[in-house]
Amino acid sequence: MISRRELITVGLAAGGGLLIGCVTPRVGGPAPATPVEPPAPLPDFAPHAYVRIAATGAVTLIAKNPEVGQGVKTSLPMLIAEELEVPWESVTIEQAKLDPVFGRQVAGGSMATTLHYDELRRLGAVARTVLVNAAASTWKVPSSECRASEGAVLHDATGRRAPYGTLLEVAAALPVPKPSDVTLKDPKDFKILGRRIGGVDNPKIVTGQPLFGIDQRLPGLRFAVYEKCPVFGGAVKGANLDEVKALPGVREAFVLTGTQDKFGLLPGVAIVADSTWAAFKARRALKVDWVLPDVKRSGTSGELARDANALRGQPPATLVRNDGDVAKALARGGKKLEASYHAPMMSHATLEPQNCTALFKDGVLEFWAPTQNPAAGQELVCKTLGLAPSAVVIHLVRAGGGFGRRLLNDSLVEVGALAQRLEGTPVQVIWEREQDLQHDFYRPEAFHHLEAALDAKGRLSAWKDHFVTFGLDQAQTPGNGGDVDFDELPARFVEHYQLGRTILPTHVPMGWWRAPGSCTTAWAVQSFLDELAFAAKVDPLTFRLGLLGDARQLPVKNPRLRPYDTGRMKGALELVAQKCGWGRRLERGRGLGLAFHYCHHGYVAVAAQVQVSKQGALKVEQLWAAVDVGPIVNRSGAENQVQGSMLDGLSSAWLQEVTLADGRVQQVNFADYPLLRLPDAPPIEVHFIESNVPPTGLGEPALPPTAPALCNAIFSATGQRVRQLPLLKANLRWS
Amino acid sequence: MATWHLQINGNERVVEAESDTPLLWVLRDSLQLVGTKYGCGVGLCGSCTVHLDGAPVRSCQLPVSAVGAAQVTTIEGLAPQGTLTALQQAWVDLDVAQCGYCQAGQLMSAAALLAKTPHPDDAAIDAAMGGNLCRCATYTRVRAAIHHAAKGGAR
Numbered sequence: 001m002i003s004r005r006e007l008i009t010v011g012l013a014a015g016g017g018l019l020i021g022c023v024t025p026r027v028g029g030p031a032p033a034t035p036v037e038p039p040a041p042l043p044d045f046a047p048h049a050y051v052r053i054a055a056t057g058a059v060t061l062i063a064k065n066p067e068v069g070q071g072v073k074t075s076l077p078m079l080i081a082e083e084l085e086v087p088w089e090s091v092t093i094e095q096a097k098l099d100p101v102f103g104r105q106v107a108g109g110s111m112a113t114t115l116h117y118d119e120l121r122r123l124g125a126v127a128r129t130v131l132v133n134a135a136a137s138t139w140k141v142p143s144s145e146c147r148a149s150e151g152a153v154l155h156d157a158t159g160r161r162a163p164y165g166t167l168l169e170v171a172a173a174l175p176v177p178k179p180s181d182v183t184l185k186d187p188k189d190f191k192i193l194g195r196r197i198g199g200v201d202n203p204k205i206v207t208g209q210p211l212f213g214i215d216q217r218l219p220g221l222r223f224a225v226y227e228k229c230p231v232f233g234g235a236v237k238g239a240n241l242d243e244v245k246a247l248p249g250v251r252e253a254f255v256l257t258g259t260q261d262k263f264g265l266l267p268g269v270a271i272v273a274d275s276t277w278a279a280f281k282a283r284r285a286l287k288v289d290w291v292l293p294d295v296k297r298s299g300t301s302g303e304l305a306r307d308a309n310a311l312r313g314q315p316p317a318t319l320v321r322n323d324g325d326v327a328k329a330l331a332r333g334g335k336k337l338e339a340s341y342h343a344p345m346m347s348h349a350t351l352e353p354q355n356c357t358a359l360f361k362d363g364v365l366e367f368w369a370p371t372q373n374p375a376a377g378q379e380l381v382c383k384t385l386g387l388a389p390s391a392v393v394i395h396l397v398r399a400g401g402g403f404g405r406r407l408l409n410d411s412l413v414e415v416g417a418l419a420q421r422l423e424g425t426p427v428q429v430i431w432e433r434e435q436d437l438q439h440d441f442y443r444p445e446a447f448h449h450l451e452a453a454l455d456a457k458g459r460l461s462a463w464k465d466h467f468v469t470f471g472l473d474q475a476q477t478p479g480n481g482g483d484v485d486f487d488e489l490p491a492r493f494v495e496h497y498q499l500g501r502t503i504l505p506t507h508v509p510m511g512w513w514r515a516p517g518s519c520t521t522a523w524a525v526q527s528f529l530d531e532l533a534f535a536a537k538v539d540p541l542t543f544r545l546g547l548l549g550d551a552r553q554l555p556v557k558n559p560r561l562r563p564y565d566t567g568r569m570k571g572a573l574e575l576v577a578q579k580c581g582w583g584r585r586l587e588r589g590r591g592l593g594l595a596f597h598y599c600h601h602g603y604v605a606v607a608a609q610v611q612v613s614k615q616g617a618l619k620v621e622q623l624w625a626a627v628d629v630g631p632i633v634n635r636s637g638a639e640n641q642v643q644g645s646m647l648d649g650l651s652s653a654w655l656q657e658v659t660l661a662d663g664r665v666q667q668v669n670f671a672d673y674p675l676l677r678l679p680d681a682p683p684i685e686v687h688f689i690e691s692n693v694p695p696t697g698l699g700e701p702a703l704p705p706t707a708p709a710l711c712n713a714i715f716s717a718t719g720q721r722v723r724q725l726p727l728l729k730a731n732l733r734w735s
Numbered sequence: 736m737a738t739w740h741l742q743i744n745g746n747e748r749v750v751e752a753e754s755d756t757p758l759l760w761v762l763r764d765s766l767q768l769v770g771t772k773y774g775c776g777v778g779l780c781g782s783c784t785v786h787l788d789g790a791p792v793r794s795c796q797l798p799v800s801a802v803g804a805a806q807v808t809t810i811e812g813l814a815p816q817g818t819l820t821a822l823q824q825a826w827v828d829l830d831v832a833q834c835g836y837c838q839a840g841q842l843m844s845a846a847a848l849l850a851k852t853p854h855p856d857d858a859a860i861d862a863a864m865g866g867n868l869c870r871c872a873t874y875t876r877v878r879a880a881i882h883h884a885a886k887g888g889a890r
Contacts, residue, residue, distance in 0.1 A: 069832075069835065205832050205835035205839075212835075214772075248753060275752075276763065277756045351774050353773070641833070675870060677865050678861060678865055678874040681872060681878075
């Protein structure tokens with residue numbers, strides 16, 4: 001019998017790469033007549049849930065969070081790999097499933113880098129420390145004389161080197177230090193962080209390997225559609241189920257009563273078929289008799305907008321913030337300006353429509369879910385279907401876009417209900433595009449009735465915003481992601497500031513849309529600041545820098561947020577102005593515009609250059625961004641997020657709106673809900689300011705300043721101020 | 736149900752399907768070739784792009800009965816020998832994808848473009864790629880990767 005240690009030695013002598021349990025040692029003479037009993041495989045070294053090292057030296061790192069295109073399946077494991085001292089090219093990344101051991105597993109709020117930059121580096125360092133200690137104890141030298149590099153521990157004084165795979169047995173017996181007790185690398189020694197690293201799924205993406213939610217295939221999988229009432233809050237009175245069941249390829253058709261939760265299992269009709277196409281076709285033949293709620297007033301965009309516009313000049317329902325004496329300041333002499341800004345409802349329109357796959361077997365409901373928030377999905381499923389959390393398993397699969405849509409788990413609970421009914425048979429629910437667009441959780445509509453005053457020196461002296469938005473079936477709380485932050489600029493930068501809010505009820509459920517709140521507020525604020533700059537006859541850059549004032553830290557109300565650093569904001573603004581050549585003379589019809597915004601801990605300034613023909617045709621010629629989120633983790637991913645979120649800001653401001661009529665969403669598909677196309681996407685320069693602060697996320701903060709930079713550029717080109725989006729509906733003619 | 740003999744990625748595949756079934760769902764549900772994606776079902780997004788005798792077509796708009804003896808190439812067949820084409824390699828090298836869902840369609844449209852126009856200018860790229868939506872808006876890198884591949888992949 002050969003010992004494990006000897007086996008490892010043999011493997012190393014033969015050049016490494018030994019697969020324990022698969023190799024019969026053949027060193028020192030012919031193979032024995034009776035085969036050697038294969039040794040039990042040495043367990044992987046796993047000091048915690050995020051790292052596994054096999055005796056072969058193969059390193060597996062766990063990607064804890066859902067991947068929806070924001071790049072965390074690559075960037076979070078990079079943090080571990082850096083401190084573990086393993087070459088990035090050699091590691092295998094494994095997607096975690098939902099498991100409390102991983103803490104918060106959410107793709108939302110641009111929080112992954114902010115929350116995990118230190119934590120995951122420490123976890124990598126924990127594993128490295130144990131391995132260094134293992135080598136030191138084997139060599140009987142102090143750990144301080146050893147160092148880790150390229151997946152091995154080195155003792156420079158004697159030239160000894162031990163690949164991690166050879167240290168597992170000793171390492172497994174050593175104590176695992178606390179993450180707070182390990183020493184982190186000096187950033188100047190980083191070999192992985194800050195580099196351009198491609199997405200770990202790229203090889204599968206470019207060869208079309210199964211990866212996404214709708215790619216999940218289980219033996220005997222059935223395909224289902226679930227038809228819900230086109231008017232939110234409706235219920236099923238009856239349906240032609242017998243006709244539908246008789247259609248080719250259809251296995252079952254049945255009604256689900258659902259719950260009252262508009263974010264949960266809605267009432268509807270399920271059709272289960274042998275193929276997606278059979279299910280889709282059967283849906284066309286489905287006739288449902290709906291019980292419709294009375295939503296005339298709360299379900300028509302024109303009515304809601306009329307109510308919102310009538311509130312201009314009226315007192316708000318709630319005074320959110322009131323600094324100084326705005327009424328008095330506005331009544332004083334000096335220049336005054338008044339304008340109303342209106343941003344429409346928006347759909348997320350992920351290119352992969354909502355879908356989910358599930359199997360209910362032996363009392364366990366197992367999901368393969370493209371979700372941004374699996375723990376919330378588990379909770380919803382448990383509550384709705386009467387299961388214990390231990391009976392609900394959620395595998396995270398790559399999602400074809402999130403943008404906030406998949407923070408809500410309606411498709412998960414739908415397929416869960418179907419799977420429970422089809423016990424033993426796996427089922428995939430897939431929404432047709434029309435269903436996806438008409439059963440979204442929409443970005444709340446935003447109206448800002450703004451008034452402001454300038455003092456004799458042309459500085460902002462008073463600001464008043466009566467903000468109007470929608471609430472779900474009530475007038476107390478804004479729809480999800482629809483509020484204005486208490487500390488939103490120019491609060492704290494002007495002596496007399498007032499933010500009031502009125503909420504109009506709608507029956508349509510709303511949800512967080514990329515850079516919630518900020519995505520509409522920044523447009524209104526930064527556009528109106530531009531108006532004020534022109535009214536004051538001050539250059540828009542100078543006006544903004546003057547507003548921000550000296551570099552300083554301003555406290556914020558939200559205790560989870562860091563103080564606002566005006567110096568970082570000014571730095572971004574000055575850099576983008578420099579990069580875009582601010583102050584260049586452009587001929588009529590061409591214009592440059594600026595805007596800046598702080599959200600998700602990120603300081604971003606954007607410049608846009610546009611050309612508008614006399615007939616009003618818009619061409620966006622170039623965008624620039626200056627971004628300060630601290631040190632960059634993955635340069636390629638970071639740049640991609642900034643460019644993508646800027647183009648999302650451009651696409652939404654230019655092209656998209658969701659409108660309601662008689663309680664229904666009017667848009668149907670990409671013909672009436674268009675997305676930006678390649679020929680209209682301008683070149684984008686991205687400049688990072690890499691200060692030494694703890695780094696923060698990039699999925700969102702470059703989006704909000706893009707729309708106002710664009711609209712300010714249009715003003716500069718044409719003299720036309722855009723106060724209602726989308727731009728597609730604005731008349732940009734000039735002469 | 737009828738039986739169809741399809742030429743997919745160089746092999747004959749025999750499938751049973753209703754004659755109106757779009758090629759997209761035959762690929763995905765009957766042949767387990769799930770690289771071709773469903774996005775809109777009406778030919779507006781380009782996610783389902785495949786080649787029919789080398790020409791890019793929207794497989795969600797093409798009933799299986801209309802395929803006949805045409806050679807169908809899907810994203811899975813773009814690199815049949817297991818070595819990435821220059822275009823696929825450019826997509827990896829430039830890290831084009833964000834969510835990645837549309838990229839099979841982008842690659843199929845781009846591959847058809849390069850087959851006809853090995854060195855496309857920006858206008859040619861606009862014309863060939865304007866029908867492929869990317870919700871993450873990776874367009875700057877899509878354009879750059881096509882140029883990169885056309886230059887032979889040299890960085």
